[in-house]
Amino acid sequence: MEIESVQLPFGQPVTEAYISRTEPELESLFGSHPAEDGDWKRRAKWLKDQSGSRVSAKSLAAVLARYNRKFNNSAEVHSSIEAIAAGAPVVVGGQQAGLWTGPLLVIHKAISVISAAKHAAKVTGQAVVPVFWIAGEDHDWDEANHAHILNPDNQLVKIAVPRPDGSRTSVSRSKVTQEVMLEAARLLGETLPDSENKRELLARLTTFAKQSETLSEWFAHTLGWLFGKEGLVLLDSDDPELRKLEAPMFKRIMERNDELESAYRRGADMIRQHGYEPQAEVAEDSANLFLFQGEDDEAPGERTLLFKRDGRFVNRRGTVSWTGSELLRIVEETPERFSNNVLTRPLMQDYVLPVLAAVLGSGEIAYWALTAPAFRSFDMQMPIILPRMSFTLVEAAVTKHMMKYELSFEDVAYRFEAYKEAWLKEQDELDIDHHFEAVKQQFSELYQPIVELVSAVEGGLAKLSETNKQKIMEQIEFLESRTRDAHARKHEAVIRQLDRIAVCLWPDGKPQERVINWTVYWNRYGSAWLEKLLEAPFDCLGGHRMIYL
Template sequence: MRTETYSLASAQPLTEAYIHRSDDRIDALYGYHAGAEQDWDRRFKRLALNGNKRAESAEVACALRAYNERAGASPEVFASISAIAEGAPVVVGGQQAGLWTGPLLVIHKAVSIIGAAKSAGEQLGQTVVPVFWVAGEDHDWDEANHAYVLTAEQELRKLSAVRPEGARTSVSRTAITAERWSELLAELEQALPHSEFKPALIEELRLMSEKAHSLSDFFAMILSHLFGKHGLVLLDADHEDIRRLESPMFRKMIERNDDLEKAYTASAAKVKELGYILQADVTPDSANLFLFQPLNGDERTLLHKKDGLFQDRKGQVSLTKEQLLQIADVQPQQLSNNVLTRPLMQDYLFPVLATVLGPGEIAYWALTGDAFRALDMEMPIIVPRMSYTLIEGTVAKHMGKYELSFADVMERFEERKGQWLKEQDGLSIEQQFADARQTFEQLYKPLLGLAASVQPSLSKLGETNLQKIVEQINYMGSKTVDAFNKQFEASTRQLDRIHLSIKPLGKPQERVLNMTAYWNRYSLNWLEKLLEAPYSRKGGHEIVYL
């Protein structure tokens, strides 16, 4: 298998500083470091001392068995769940459910979780379970409802699911009908190029659709199919069984809400003092908890504190602390975490050895350290997610033909494309028109002086006339270059295909393209290559040639 390592920096200075340990001032924000082998031993020992502060492992395992069974789990997954029941540590990471799993980075997250768990298990000499946290409680439908695929015409097409009418509730609680699934599958089938694996892919998805009531359901089934044999355990954050187990932690978050608010504010101040930009909102008087409103279609509403009450911004909800505690005790399914409390809940449910995070997540987790300490907990090891670029054989062949490196495509594609076209220009068209323009100006400017000497007012007219003629020369030159370049339309299409495959919409492949295009062409061989690619606890970017 051919792979290459490429340095793909994130747009998050705080994340870059954490990964490369280039700013020792931020050590206090995170505590452990994924690249320090001794930190894995220290964290494992600490987990063993704090078992009484977490949910009962056997009860968590029971909820996981029921959920993963419905997702079509393999025997390896149930073996992982049995290990959780016995107290095995986990490596956890998650993502919002997306249509056909959303962008490739979701797949990369799962691969990274599996890689980190395997690596940790080898070091510690014991089972470490990979867990994927499906963020089904999120309600941002526009983030979850679409997928981009490359069509047979080598065009990028956006497939999307319109949100059903009703309240803005969580993705897991937003029902999708069998008819709509059928329509979405037909759109996917039409968009994907014909291949020998396409019928089996569509049939596999069709069978899943018969059991899926939401995007989250379908998302979990696909992940179970893709990663089941690697023992990846799935959890939907909005599942009722999990919510019941979270009840004591919700109670603690409500009882200690003012302390948590102070902790987030203190961490935000530290981050800003160090010169970094906050990647999550730390809002004064925010409870950092959501409430589902049963009388309003389970609309998910962020709670704020005002005059001793927990309220929403619209004034539709107003609860005393005691009323909210009652909900936590009796109806915890009405409560939901936000990005700042989710890390705490995750650590309550599991003995989290490490959590796999993307660049933005690593940056906003810096805001949670004081909150962990406020509840007598400890932030787990932060493991940067691996990222990958898949390069198909045809694309690699064309890159060789045009002598393009991966860096050329990522960093200077238009420049290199233009350079290649210029190199084909044996007529030196641009140079000839430039020479003609210069010669004309040299011949014409003395005439401007002559005209001005006859009548000064002709000077401005002459300058205008010169500009118009130069513009016409430039125009003719441009049209001639365009006509010449049309001789290379096939090459231009090949060059554009390279860019579309590697950097669609001007973004890294993983942030745009959906995995179905690769499943359609290679069955699951592409996924095996990702899982076999070099893995690093400090993250990194690998180019994987298919």
């Protein structure tokens, strides 16, 4: 297998400093670093010593077993759950449930979790279980409801599932009809080119659709099919049974909410003191919890962010409110009505699971830095923060064309349009640019005496003469554009090859992993591409690799 390492921009200065270890004081916010084997061992020991402060291993295993029997029912997964019941720590990573898992980065995160668990087991000398946290509690439907597919002409096609009628609730509570899901699967089949793998792929996804009522369930079935044999355990953060285990932490967050808000503010201040901007909003008077409104509330079923005002908890508009006592009663009686925001989710995850390491993307690492004082405030320690690995899949035809046109990956990512324009210009033996530029310059010079003449006749005609000049210029530029297009058509085959390189490696001006759905590659290569990713050497600093297919 041919692999090439490249460095993509981190996007988040805090993340870059943490991964590169350029600022020890900033690194101390996280409390550990994945490059230090001693930190893995210390964290494993701490988890064992503090086991009584979390959800019991047996209770957790029972909930995980019930959920995975339905969506991820393989022998390897149940062995993983048995290890959790016996006290094994976990490596966890998660993502919002998306259509057919969404962009490739979700697959990369699952692979990072699996590879990191194997690495951790070697370092600590004990079983470590990979866990994928499906963020089904999130309610951003437009982020979850679509997938981008490459059609036979290598054009990106967006397939989306419309939002079901009803309240703005979580993805895991948004019921999608069979007709809608099967129509999405039909569109996928219509979009993908024919291949020897297409029939099985569509049959699997169609079967999973028939077994699902929500995008989260379709997501879970799909991820279980892809990674169940690797022992990857799944959980849905909006699982009512999981919520029951979380109730004591929700109560703790409610009772110590002001203290927690203060801790997040300290975290934001510490980030600023290091010269960075916080990457998550620490909203004024936010309780950092969501509540699903009840039947007697303003918007039944809607996931509502809570704020503190005048001794009560209210929605953002202040149109519905609860007392602290009412919310504590809800925690006791129906904990499934609560869910976390981005700042309390790390605490809840660490309370529910024995987290040895959390696999995070660049943006996630940046906002987790805010939570360091909150962890300490609750007598907890932040787990080892592990940057997820990322990949770009490079097909043989793309490699061939890149070599033909002497294009590097960096050229495609950062200089592609300039390269394509320059290439076309090199083929322009008639020097189209020069001729049209000369004509425009000559026309402007010839026209100037007319402007002066009509202005002398009547001052009001000056504006009309400028308008007339602009219209003529526009006609010249229109002809120039059509001439350029005609010239480009003479080189259509090359332009198609160049555009294929761009759409495959850097679609819509973004990394491949942030746009294209994995079904494109399964359709072309079956499971071979996924096996190559699973075989890639683990990198505790994340990194980006080009995987040549």
